Amino acid sequence: MKSAPRLVRRATPELSGWPEAFPPLLARLYAARGAVGIEQAQPRLxxxxxxxxxxxxxxxxxxxxxxxxxxxxxxxxxxxxxxxxxxxxxxxxxxxxxxxxxxxxxxxxxxxxxxxxxxxxxxxxxxxxxxxxxxxxxxxxxxxxxxxxxxxxxxxxxxxxxxxxxxxxxxxxxxxxxxxxxxxxxxxxxxxxxxxxxxxxxxxxxxxxxxxxxxxxxxxxxxxxxxxxxxxxxxxxxxxxxxxxxxxxxxxxxxQGCAGLRALIEVSQRDAARLTAADIGYAIGPRINAAGRLEDMALGIECLVTDDATQAREIAALLNEINGERRAVQQQMTDEAERALAAVSLHEAGSSRAAFCFFDAEWHPGVVGLVASKMKERLHRPVIAFAPAEPGSDRLRGSARSIAGFHMRDALAEVAASHPGLIERFGGHAMAAGLSLPMAALPAFEQAFGDCAARWLTPELLQAEIVSDGELRAGELDRRNAELLRDAGPWGQGFPEPLFDGEFDIVTTRVVGERHLKLELAHAGVRLNAIHFGGWEGTAPVGRVRIAYRLEPDDYRGGDAVQLVVVHREPA
The missing domain is CATH 3.90.1640.30 (inorganic pyrophosphatase (n-terminal core))
Structure with missing residues (x-):
């Protein structure tokens, strides 16, 4: 329901002031993220x-x-x-x-x-x-x-x-x-x-x-x-x-981490010696968060304050189970949001819809933020997901996620100012916020929020972009560079993980699980393994493709093996 993302390349400024022995690839990546010199690129305490x-x-x-x-x-x-x-x-x-x-x-x-x-x-x-x-x-x-x-x-x-x-x-x-x-x-x-x-x-x-x-x-x-x-x-x-x-x-x-974090790393099956910020974001953080979403965050805090390794492992195992339940609840709620979306046209009354609100009386208030995040990624639109504050309640709790260029908290403040009494309470940041309101106020809020988004968002902001760091030569697609990129972080919000693009010939494909696509690609005489999570679209791609990808060590295969993690694929 949204236009395909546009693949663009990040501009790289002139490189100067870097030590002669410093890897040129890293200097290029750091400089493109605004770091001038090694002190900004790799800051010290x-x-x-x-x-x-x-x-x-x-x-x-x-x-x-x-x-x-x-x-x-x-x-x-x-x-x-x-x-x-x-x-x-x-x-x-x-x-x-x-x-x-x-x-x-x-x-x-x-x-x-x-x-x-x-x-x-x-x-x-x-x-x-x-x-x-x-x-x-x-x-x-x-x-x-x-x-x-x-x-x-x-x-x-x-x-x-x-x-x-x-x-x-x-x-x-x-x-x-x-x-x-x-x-x-x-x-x-x-x-x-x-x-x-x-x-x-x-x-x-x-x-x-x-x-x-x-x-x-x-x-x-x-x-x-x-x-x-x-x-x-x-x-x-x-x-x-x-x-x-x-x-x-x-x-x-x-x-040297505390007992609880060591236990969480173990239960999430991550390698502590190679831990990255992405591992925190996708494995450690969600297991701590799960306690506050479905149970009581007191459990997560207890895991982090205890010095008893046995107790930490027991709590981490329980948090792992709760996180599994959270994933199941999140998937069900996201599927329901997708079904609701299927009945809605992105183009209503001849104009592009700029924002979305989702609500279901059976949703869990602790998981709506994850649903909002998934639908925001799916639509490239600001999204708010609502659930009853507690079962049977006539008060709603909403969790909001935004896109670049739309300040979510400021938008909620404008709605609150122009419609006094509509929102009971709100707070947050530019990219994420929370709010509460009476269930009866949801239709009026949805209209007011949508009107605000339509005024603030331009067609350019509504066009999703995938920003690449350009092309890697065939000789750069090796284990040394993959490990260099992994260890050169921390990468994350505002300092994005390196992403490259290029054209490759598809040699073989196979479906992994129900939705993932495993590929063998060829580039300048070199064959490479690749994985595109969620990339299966019902038919196998053939011929030549342009992809945006991350270069990662393939620790499963070991040795000199690398893997391209595909985040975008389009015909070449």
Whole structure:
């Protein structure tokens, strides 16, 4: 129902300033992604942006230092996604490393409490008798929950990275690089990155106060968790985030990750020594996320805070089972969305439909974000998927996913401003957001959201593009380059994994599973194995094709074997 994507090649600037021995292929790829020189291409922890540029950081440190000095109960309140879970684990582990003795954690249940620090969650937390709440990966929009916490007499420190609304909540301190007046150059920190930065600033304060006579704690031990949360949350991997993620990956590859992450790597059948950001995004992150989608994220957080390897393996096995259930639920819901789509024309009243909303009364609210993501990829349109907040509820929870050039949170803000009372609550980023509204309001919201998308989106933005790094010569399609590309990351959001294109002759094809296509291709006298996931279209392709592909080591075959992972195929 959408036009075929257009294959375009990324422009490469002039190469200069790179060491003579530096691989030319990597220099070309890095430069095309905006990295000028090796320091930007492969950033180091020594070049991290300083914490003192974050607004509110001094107030945050003062709150935490005072709580520690008076042995107050610090309660770290996480969120029910991977970023929130890793941020919670970093907060708990880091505060204990720095000397806090009364630290515990809690997390909302998606079905019971909804998102963030809600008044209902606050009432449940009262039995724990906290004295300082530290929110991680949420809080910037939790006005009512923070007000309820203050009524209990608790101090509240908000650490978040989401965009604020028109007003800030009445917390005692707020650290969020996206709040008004913040001077921190990178607005791309994930929630786990913000919490890590708070710990860096707290450690500096405590060190200057002489609180570490036995030696300064090594907070780099937390970077495995920072890497996982940052990659899983799909924030842009700018130089600062790449330094954090790269250091975390090195710890994981060396087997130095926490017990829970080591167990998750094992249960997902990944090779820790060759772990990549893609492995985090497709294998580790989803298993942590599954707990918050179908069960209770407390299980995922417990996996990340335990130091007991046996317990970590038991929890990881359970998370693996839950993730299998999540995949089945997601596939069923996506199939239902596809059936609904089949009844809708992309061209209504002579104009292109710019956005889509999907709803089913039987859908699970914890999985709608994945459905929205799948349909967004399918349609190259902004998509919002809705489900009842709980079975039988007349309130809907929606999860939104966007395309480049359409700022989802700003769009929801415009709809809310032009149609007061239509949306009960919303928040998020440019590419992803969440909202809630009464079921009766869905038709009016769908119309208003579609009108907004039609005004904002141009035909150019609605044309999907696959951006390639150009062609690889036959002599470059080897194991050395495949391993070089794998290890040269981290690649990810805003710093995309290398993708190449070229023309190949099809030698043989066969179907793998029900939807995947295994190919043998020929190029300049060289034969290569290739796999096109989801590439079976009912008939076998023949002749000559143009493909966009990733070059990867074929570890299954071993030796010098490589494999082309096809992401797009069209007749040559």
């Amino acid at each position: 020594a070049n991290l942006l300083p914490p003192d540029l974050l607004a509110g950081i001094d107030d945050a440190v003062a709150l935490l230092a005072d709580a520690m000095a008076h042995d107050r109960h610090i309660l770290v309140v996480g969120d029910f996604d991977c970023d929130g879970a890793t941020a919670c684990a970093v907060g708990v582990r880091g505060l204990r490393m720095l000397g806090a003795t009364r630290v515990s954690h809690a997390v909302p249940n998606r079905i019971v409490h909804g998102y963030g620090l809600s008044p209902s969650l606050v009432e449940e937390l009262a039995r724990l008798e906290p004295e300082l709440l530290v929110t991680v990966d949420h809080g910037i929009a939790c006005h009512a929950g923070i007000a309820a916490a203050k009524q209990h007499g608790w101090k509240v420190l908000v650490t978040d990275h989401h965009l604020p609304g028109n007003t800030l909540p009445a917390a005692d301190a707020i650290v969020d690089p996206n709040q008004p007046g913040d001077r921190f150059p990178s607005k791309a920190l994930a929630g786990v990155g913000v919490m890590f930065y708070v710990l860096l600033a707290l450690r500096k304060h405590l060190r200057e106060a002489g609180r570490f006579p036995a030696g300064v704690p090594d907070l780099s031990q937390l970077l495995d968790l920072v890497a996982v949360g940052t990659v899983a949350d799909l924030v842009p991997l700018d130089a600062n985030n790449r330094a954090l993620v790269g250091a975390g990956l090195r710890r994981l590859r060396a087997g």
